[in-house]
Amino acid sequence: MRSSPGSPSESSLRRSTPPQPGPSTYTRAPKGKACLNCRRRKLKCDCARPVCSQCVRYGRERDCEYTDKHQLSRTEMLEETIATLQAKLQELEHTEDGNSPPVGIGHAQYWGSGVPGRSSPRASQSPRPSGYAAPTFDESRALLDAFLPYCTDVGFFLNPNRFLHWLCPRLSPTSQDVLGNQPVIIPEQTSPLIWAAFAWGATFTDEPDLKQHAELYASKAIQLLCTTSPSNGSDLSRPTVLHFIQSEVLVATYLLNSGEFVQARQHISSAASIVWTYGLHKIRSHPIHDPSLMRSIPSSDAATALPPPTDSVEEGERISALWQVYILDKTWSAVLGKPGMLNDGVSPLSCIDTPWPLAVEQYVEGPVPPDYGVSGRTLHKFLYESQAFQPVARLPTLALRAQAAALLDRALFLSSSCALDPTLRAFHSTEFDGMEALLNRFILFLNNLWDSQAQHSTEWARNITITQCIARLATMQLHFAWFEDDIKSATKVMNACKAIIDHIQLLPPLHLRHIDPLLPVMLTSVAQVCCNEQLRMQNPTMYKRQLLTCNHPFWLEHAVAEVGNWIAVINGDSNLSAIQRETVRSFLSALMMSNSPVNIPLESV
Numbered sequence: 001m002r003s004s005p006g007s008p009s010e011s012s013l014r015r016s017t018p019p020q021p022g023p024s025t026y027t028r029a030p031k032g033k034a035c036l037n038c039r040r041r042k043l044k045c046d047c048a049r050p051v052c053s054q055c056v057r058y059g060r061e062r063d064c065e066y067t068d069k070h071q072l073s074r075t076e077m078l079e080e081t082i083a084t085l086q087a088k089l090q091e092l093e094h095t096e097d098g099n100s101p102p103v104g105i106g107h108a109q110y111w112g113s114g115v116p117g118r119s120s121p122r123a124s125q126s127p128r129p130s131g132y133a134a135p136t137f138d139e140s141r142a143l144l145d146a147f148l149p150y151c152t153d154v155g156f157f158l159n160p161n162r163f164l165h166w167l168c169p170r171l172s173p174t175s176q177d178v179l180g181n182q183p184v185i186i187p188e189q190t191s192p193l194i195w196a197a198f199a200w201g202a203t204f205t206d207e208p209d210l211k212q213h214a215e216l217y218a219s220k221a222i223q224l225l226c227t228t229s230p231s232n233g234s235d236l237s238r239p240t241v242l243h244f245i246q247s248e249v250l251v252a253t254y255l256l257n258s259g260e261f262v263q264a265r266q267h268i269s270s271a272a273s274i275v276w277t278y279g280l281h282k283i284r285s286h287p288i289h290d291p292s293l294m295r296s297i298p299s300s301d302a303a304t305a306l307p308p309p310t311d312s313v314e315e316g317e318r319i320s321a322l323w324q325v326y327i328l329d330k331t332w333s334a335v336l337g338k339p340g341m342l343n344d345g346v347s348p349l350s351c352i353d354t355p356w357p358l359a360v361e362q363y364v365e366g367p368v369p370p371d372y373g374v375s376g377r378t379l380h381k382f383l384y385e386s387q388a389f390q391p392v393a394r395l396p397t398l399a400l401r402a403q404a405a406a407l408l409d410r411a412l413f414l415s416s417s418c419a420l421d422p423t424l425r426a427f428h429s430t431e432f433d434g435m436e437a438l439l440n441r442f443i444l445f446l447n448n449l450w451d452s453q454a455q456h457s458t459e460w461a462r463n464i465t466i467t468q469c470i471a472r473l474a475t476m477q478l479h480f481a482w483f484e485d486d487i488k489s490a491t492k493v494m495n496a497c498k499a500i501i502d503h504i505q506l507l508p509p510l511h512l513r514h515i516d517p518l519l520p521v522m523l524t525s526v527a528q529v530c531c532n533e534q535l536r537m538q539n540p541t542m543y544k545r546q547l548l549t550c551n552h553p554f555w556l557e558h559a560v561a562e563v564g565n566w567i568a569v570i571n572g573d574s575n576l577s578a579i580q581r582e583t584v585r586s587f588l589s590a591l592m593m594s595n596s597p598v599n600i601p602l603e604s605v
Contacts, residue, residue, distance in 0.1 A: 037063040135198060139210060140171045143201030150204050150514040151197075153462060154257075155249040155328055157320035157398070158242065159313050159360060167194065192228065193243045195221035196250035203254070203574075204514050218254050221247060225267070241278055241306065245271050245321045249328060257517040259575035261336060268332065271325045272341040277304050280322040281342075283315070284373045285353035316363030322354050323402040330405040331470060334412050334477065335521045344379040352379050356399040379406055383438070397463035400446070404470040407439055411478040419481035436478060443471050443499075450506075458511055466516045468503045472496040473522050476529070483529070494533065497526045501559060504566060512569045520567045520580040527563040530556045531587040560587050 035052050038045035043054045047066075055064035135143060144167075148160060171194075195217050202214035225247055248271035255264035275281060309315040326342050333340040344352045355373020362368070375381075382403060414432055446468050453460070475496040479489035500522065504512075512519075534556040564584040571577050 033066075035064045035066050037065070135210075135213070137171060140198070142205060142207060142210060143198050145201075146205035146210075147197050147201035149459070151200070152397075152459060153466075153514060153516050154200055154253040155324050156246065157249070157324040158246055158317055159363070162313060162317075167197075170194065192221050192224040192247040193250070195224065196247050196254070199254055200250060203257070203572075218251065218258075221251050222263075222267075225251060225270070241274065242317055242321055245274050245325065248274070249324055252328060253517060256332065257571060257574045257576050259579050264332070265336075265338065268325070268329055269341050272329055275322055275325050275342065278306050279304065280318055281350075281352045281354055283319055283322070283354040285376050312363045312367045315368065316358060316360065319354055320357045320398060322352070323357050323398060326352075327398075327401050327405045330409040331518055334408050334473075335518070335525075340409060351377055353377060356402065357396060358399075359396040382406060383410055383435075397460060397467065401463065401467045401470070403442065404467045404474065407435075407442060408470055408474040408477060410435060411439070411474040415477055415479070415481045432478075436475075439471065439475055439478070443468070443475075446471060461507060462511055462515050465503050465507055465511075466519060469500050469519065469522050472500045472503075473525065476525065490533075493529060497529050497559075500526050501562070509569055512566060513572060515570060517571060517574070517576050520570050520577050523563045523567055523570075524580045524583050527560045527584045527587050530559045530563075531591060534560075534591055557588075557591055560584060560591065564588065 033047050034045035035047070035055065037043075037060055038052065038054050041054075045052050045054055049066070051061045051064045055061055144164075151160070199214050199218035199221060202210050202212075202217055205211055225244070228244075248267045252264045252267035252271065255261075255267065306318075309318060329340050329342045332338075343350075353373075353376035355378055358368065358372075383406060414435060418432070446464065450464060450468070456464075473496070476493050479486075479492045482489035483493050484490075504519075504523070537556075564581060567577055567581045567584060
């Protein structure tokens with residue numbers, strides 16, 4: 001009687017025992033049912049599972065595997081992978097010879113059908129072999145189709161058409177991939193951006209089979225960003241440096257949306273470092289010859305100098321890269337209570353001279369006017385020279401967002417400086433009043449811009465709403481240090497909260513499904529202020545200043561509950577929204593307690 005093949009002692013004994021000669025008692029297996037090892041060695045197989053007797057006898061248990069009609073074996077999967085890689089290698093060699101046909105994604109002029117006579121099936125209709133991390137060609141199309149409509153909400157600044165022109169050849173299906181269910185081959189040196197886009201596409205999509213891989217794609221992007229560097233690229237301007245900055249921005253926003261604030265700050269810092277190192281803060285700036293610089297390493301400038309842009313589109317991408325990193329740095333530094341990393345300095349070497357970004361269409365239509373933005377000191381003029389703020393209706397949403405971020409950063413500086421040392425408020429009184437006036441003019445311009453747009457796209461509406469909320473948050477930040485003591489500051493903070501609620505009410509709920517992750521944090525700040533004021537009304541003798549007569553207790557409690565409902569809709573099931581939703585629930589719980597004063601924590605995150 002044969003012992004069980006699964007026994008370790010028996011299995012090891014058989015490996016060390018040579019095969020015994022003699023007549024075989026095995027019966028031949030039905031045709032096509034033998035294990036792959038017996039087929040190759042032309043042995044009679046008894047089809048015992050999980051390991052047949054012949055493989056146990058010859059000590060080849062690891063080689064014993066079966067193939068079913070609807071399932072590939074491990075060996076067959078490996079062989080298929082090798083064939084796919086060889087076909088891809090031949091295709092790449094063919095591409096280098098300049099003879100490859102044009103390829104084209106859902107955006108038909110780029111994707112095309114890939115294979116003649118093939119439609120664009122849903123990703124879930126093209127099952128892929130198990131064990132592959134990379135998406136299939138059809139899954140790649142679905143991921144990018146989900147990513148591009150919301151890409152600007154998560155910090156995408158590259159020209160979309162040029163991005164697709166660069167991306168599509170790297171996601172071409174092989175000639176053998178007729179069904180589109182084979183994994184695409186992504187070059188390692190260019191993959192951080194592709195994986196980051198896949199991660200956000202998986203976050204935005206409604207396909208459960210794709211959504212479950214979002215963390216996997218983000219982890220792959222993070223891994224490659226940690227092991228590669230822009231300096232390794234052969235062409236620093238097209239597209240390595242910009243693509244690395246874009247990868248860092250997308251990964252940082254993804255981590256912020258996941259509630260991973262420490263890791264996100266690391267990637268924001270990396271993006272800011274690349275921006276400074278390659279001089280993107282000095283675009284269209286006059287060359288500086290500072291005789292005070294020792295320049296102990298003369299070759300350092302040449303090593304980090306980008307060649308001139310090939311056209312206005314590339315110049316626009318460089319300008320937009322700086323301001324997108326600036327927005328990400330300043331807004332999240334403010335809400336997290338951390339110092340910023342991309343600061344406008346007084347020195348000619350550290351001040352930001354890059355002009356405000358223009359609309360994508362302006363860069364595509366033709367060359368940028370040679371005198372645009374050549375005067376430099378862009379942020380300094382906007383914040384300190386009142387005549388420099390000249391509202392232009394055609395100014396793109398990215399430029400307006402950057403201006404709002406600059407106002408928020410300056411408001412945080414003035415508020416924190418005066419709060420830590422009250423004697424400084426009189427010293428900064430002129431600057432404080434000028435900052436408030438600039439904020440009011442900027443907010444008025446945004447409101448007029450919204451009213452003047454009879455019909456606007458959903459992307460424009462989402463971006464302008466976020467910009468309006470950031471400007472209102474700057475007002476709250478400017479006066480928040482005196483919210484407990486001064487009735488005027490408290491009134492301005494409360495009016496800013498009401499304005500943020502009004503802005504969100506103008507957006508349809510569908511617009512909140514995929515939006516900037518900063519919004520739930522700003523809404524939590526609104527709920528915090530409303531809750532504190534409601535508790536003050538319940539215990540008026542416990543606080544210094546008088547109550548705000550413009551507030552009704554029912555409205556305040558209703559505002560906190562409504563904010564919680566909005567956060568539950570924003571960005572689906574993201575970890576950040578879940579964190580903020582729990583914070584708002586704690587506010588509501590405090591309001592439902594007894595009339596005894598409850599100290600609500602001031603941190604929103």
